[in-house]
Amino acid sequence: MSRRRVTTKDIAEASGFSRGTVDRALNNRGQIKEETRKLILNKAQELGYEPNRLARTLASQPHFEIVAVFPSEPPSFFDEIQEGMKVAEEEYKDFGVRLSYYRTITHDVPKQVEYLHRILDPMVEDQPSGILMAPAHSFLLDPLIARAAAEGIPVITFNTDAPMSKRLFYVGQNSVVAGRVAADLLGRFVGGSGQIVMLTGFSEVLPLRERLDGFRNQIKEYFPAISLMGPYEYLDNESIAYKMAKKLIHDIPELKGMYITSGIGLKGVAKAAKETDHRHRAKIVGFDLDDEVRQMLKDDVVQATICQEPFDQGYFAVKLMFRYLTEGFAPDSQELYTQSSIILRGNATESMGERSRHHLGRAIF
Amino acid sequence: MSRRRVTTKDIAEASGFSRGTVDRALNNRGQIKEETRKLILNKAQELGYEPNRLARTLASQPHFEIVAVFPSEPPSFFDEIQEGMKVAEEEYKDFGVRLSYYRTITHDVPKQVEYLHRILDPMVEDQPSGILMAPAHSFLLDPLIARAAAEGIPVITFNTDAPMSKRLFYVGQNSVVAGRVAADLLGRFVGGSGQIVMLTGFSEVLPLRERLDGFRNQIKEYFPAISLMGPYEYLDNESIAYKMAKKLIHDIPELKGMYITSGIGLKGVAKAAKETDHRHRAKIVGFDLDDEVRQMLKDDVVQATICQEPFDQGYFAVKLMFRYLTEGFAPDSQELYTQSSIILRGNATESMGERSRHHLGRAIF
DNA sequence: CTGAAAGCGCTTACAG
DNA sequence: CTGAAAGCGCTTACAG
Numbered sequence: 001m002s003r004r005r006v007t008t009k010d011i012a013e014a015s016g017f018s019r020g021t022v023d024r025a026l027n028n029r030g031q032i033k034e035e036t037r038k039l040i041l042n043k044a045q046e047l048g049y050e051p052n053r054l055a056r057t058l059a060s061q062p063h064f065e066i067v068a069v070f071p072s073e074p075p076s077f078f079d080e081i082q083e084g085m086k087v088a089e090e091e092y093k094d095f096g097v098r099l100s101y102y103r104t105i106t107h108d109v110p111k112q113v114e115y116l117h118r119i120l121d122p123m124v125e126d127q128p129s130g131i132l133m134a135p136a137h138s139f140l141l142d143p144l145i146a147r148a149a150a151e152g153i154p155v156i157t158f159n160t161d162a163p164m165s166k167r168l169f170y171v172g173q174n175s176v177v178a179g180r181v182a183a184d185l186l187g188r189f190v191g192g193s194g195q196i197v198m199l200t201g202f203s204e205v206l207p208l209r210e211r212l213d214g215f216r217n218q219i220k221e222y223f224p225a226i227s228l229m230g231p232y233e234y235l236d237n238e239s240i241a242y243k244m245a246k247k248l249i250h251d252i253p254e255l256k257g258m259y260i261t262s263g264i265g266l267k268g269v270a271k272a273a274k275e276t277d278h279r280h281r282a283k284i285v286g287f288d289l290d291d292e293v294r295q296m297l298k299d300d301v302v303q304a305t306i307c308q309e310p311f312d313q314g315y316f317a318v319k320l321m322f323r324y325l326t327e328g329f330a331p332d333s334q335e336l337y338t339q340s341s342i343i344l345r346g347n348a349t350e351s352m353g354e355r356s357r358h359h360l361g362r363a364i365f
Numbered sequence: 366m367s368r369r370r371v372t373t374k375d376i377a378e379a380s381g382f383s384r385g386t387v388d389r390a391l392n393n394r395g396q397i398k399e400e401t402r403k404l405i406l407n408k409a410q411e412l413g414y415e416p417n418r419l420a421r422t423l424a425s426q427p428h429f430e431i432v433a434v435f436p437s438e439p440p441s442f443f444d445e446i447q448e449g450m451k452v453a454e455e456e457y458k459d460f461g462v463r464l465s466y467y468r469t470i471t472h473d474v475p476k477q478v479e480y481l482h483r484i485l486d487p488m489v490e491d492q493p494s495g496i497l498m499a500p501a502h503s504f505l506l507d508p509l510i511a512r513a514a515a516e517g518i519p520v521i522t523f524n525t526d527a528p529m530s531k532r533l534f535y536v537g538q539n540s541v542v543a544g545r546v547a548a549d550l551l552g553r554f555v556g557g558s559g560q561i562v563m564l565t566g567f568s569e570v571l572p573l574r575e576r577l578d579g580f581r582n583q584i585k586e587y588f589p590a591i592s593l594m595g596p597y598e599y600l601d602n603e604s605i606a607y608k609m610a611k612k613l614i615h616d617i618p619e620l621k622g623m624y625i626t627s628g629i630g631l632k633g634v635a636k637a638a639k640e641t642d643h644r645h646r647a648k649i650v651g652f653d654l655d656d657e658v659r660q661m662l663k664d665d666v667v668q669a670t671i672c673q674e675p676f677d678q679g680y681f682a683v684k685l686m687f688r689y690l691t692e693g694f695a696p697d698s699q700e701l702y703t704q705s706s707i708i709l710r711g712n713a714t715e716s717m718g719e720r721s722r723h724h725l726g727r728a729i730f
Numbered sequence: 731c732t733g734a735a736a737g738c739g740c741t742t743a744c745a746g
Numbered sequence: 747c748t749g750a751a752a753g754c755g756c757t758t759a760c761a762g
Binding site: 009 | 754
Binding site: 052053054055057058094095177179180181182183184185188189191214218222300303339341342344345346347 | 417418419420422423459460542544545546547548549550553554556579583587665668704706707709710711712
């Protein structure tokens with residue numbers, strides 16, 4: 001029943017050529033008569049040959065130096081991205097995969113530029129096999145991505161995209177859908193009518209803009225009785241978000257809901273809301289998850305948050321780069337969306353650490 | 366910088382023994398002087414040796430025959446579990462992994478018993494390396510699981526559990542948390558008060574009972590103004606669910622919400638609801654996802670559904686069995702929970718096929 | 731254009 | 747208890 005798998009030796013014997021020649025045919029190495037190549041390929045097909053990746057790796061001793069460029073802050077988020085990368089690195093280390101991590105203090109364009117120059121400078125470092133990056137800006141890094149591409153170094157963006165660049169593809173959240181889902185939740189939580197205010201970190205940051213657009217369009221389409229205010233920009237600063245929320249809550253007594261496009265802002269807004277009478281509090285839906293936000297969910301100050309599952313983003317970024325490098329993986333779409341999770345009170349307290357410990361690559365919910 | 370990895374040859378040279386003896390020490394094969402063993406182990410540690418799994422596999426040519434026993438119906442769900450298994454099988458085939466699939470028409474206990482007898486009968490089949498199963502009953506299969514365990518064949522349950530059995534652990538949804546989340550959603554969707562009715566497939570089926578308990582407890586704890594009716598059992602039959610819902614909607618004009626613990630029932634209930642005036646419709650939250658349910662979400666007949674991500678359950682069941690077989694993987698907990706997804710109108714139409722095509726192991730949201 | 735040989739890092743009989 | 751040799755399935759110089 002479990003017939004032994006077909007090897008290049010079998011093909012060699014069946015076709016009358018040596019294993020070296022079989023290898024040339026199978027892997028298009030040239031230096032082979034076209035006729036021979038075809039004959040061997042037919043034989044391989046006929047015997048149902050499937051290459052053994054382990055043997056290939058062991059024989060050719062490949063090295064894949066993958067460089068990952070991404071922010072450090074907030075660590076609760078980006079450390080977990082790195083966790084995911086490390087799990088993938090460990091899974092593929094015997095296949096020659098090695099990661100280097102270049103992290104910038106914040107979404108710091110000049111620092112990323114500097115790192116990329118260093119990475120691409122043949123005098124300073126060996127050329128990497130591929131670059132994984134969470135660009136600090138939606139197009140300012142495009143020239144450097146183009147330079148990498150021109151030098152034959154593939155770039156995959158993750159977590160945040162540079163859609164007009166020469167990156168292979170993007171791995172991360174679908175921010176538009178995330179915004180739509182937030183609208184479904186908050187729209188229903190407020191009962192389908194009344195005043196909702198939108199707050200955003202920076203209105204020109206791509207994923208935040210998409211979270212806003214998805215939200216706004218979904219509300220407009222399905223909740224005609226809801227009126228929207230904003231967006232107000234809190235410059236990704238918690239205390240600005242706090243003060244803004246304080247003022248909005250004070251100025252608009254009939255306020256029914258608040259939508260905040262990032263975790264920093266969510267925390268500021270929630271703190272402001274907590275200081276008001278809970279019977280008149282607006283419903284709050286935002287993004288991201290850490291222990292502080294978990295507590296706010298438990299306390300019913302925040303009603304829902306959308307979590308990006310950073311572990312997955314890191315894990316899949318590495319895995320997909322490896323697949324590109326070894327088998328030329330090319331997706332149909334330029335955007336590969338990772339799972340997001342909706343966190344409510346009922347699933348707020350599950351330990352998220354589970355995911356990496358179990359190498360499940362994900363938490364519950 | 367990228368120093369060559371340490372091999373058994375290095376250890377052999379450094380310790381003055383042969384590679385065969387190094388292998389005996391490293392892998393505890395016995396037939397080795399205790400002193401030699403310690404010496405070699407110390408050397409290995411000192412040099413920072415890490416075994417190369419590819420070389421080990423190539424040399425030892427292991428075979429892992431994994432048998433998977435699970436239902437066929439509904440195919441939209443269980444075919445996708447099988448998809449996930451096949452992706453993992455493909456990923457690990459060079460490591461010797463081979464799956465066989467034994468699927469029963471429904472959650473058919475006698476058929477599963479028959480299959481397990483066949484699988485465990487040394488006269489009929491070769492003993493498998495491990496068994497993956499979605500038990501058709503929460504304890505009736507326990508004796509057979511015990512028999513497998515006694516014969517040294519590890520059993521992992523997935524999708525549905527047999528918690529008192531001798532299975533290694535369970536991989537699948539956390540049904541209690543799923544129920545709690547459903548309560549958070551429906552409780553808020555109805556505005557925190559009024560009448561909600563609960564319908565369930567079978568009240569004694571474990572995961573359905575847990576979905577019910579999680580829901581009920583969450584409502585009682587956080588929505589004191591909501592009154593619950595039911596559960597009513599629709600025997601996992603769509604038309605029974607339909608008729609039940611018809612009658613409930615008719616009898617209770619003030620009905621605000623309906624909670625249904627399985628996909629079959631959700632569809633029946635939604636059809637009944639659709640036939641009523643949409644202005645007075647109860648909010649509906651249920652489980653599972655197929656094209657029909659997607660449409661109901663779009664049409665706002667169903668407001669939310671919780672999807673088990675069957676692809677993941679299959680994928681991780683295989684991956685974890687492989688890890689158990691090769692490295693003795695043993696989780697801290699007996700329950701390894703896979704991600705569930707909350708599907709609303711805003712994320713209902715994304716193609717779920719993405720996940721397997723991209724081998725991301727998951728869809729967006 | 732093709733072949734023979736050595737090698738990747740391990741494991742597995744077999745001999746002593 | 748230990749070692750020498752062959753082998754897993756492939757690739758890589760090298761020779762011709």
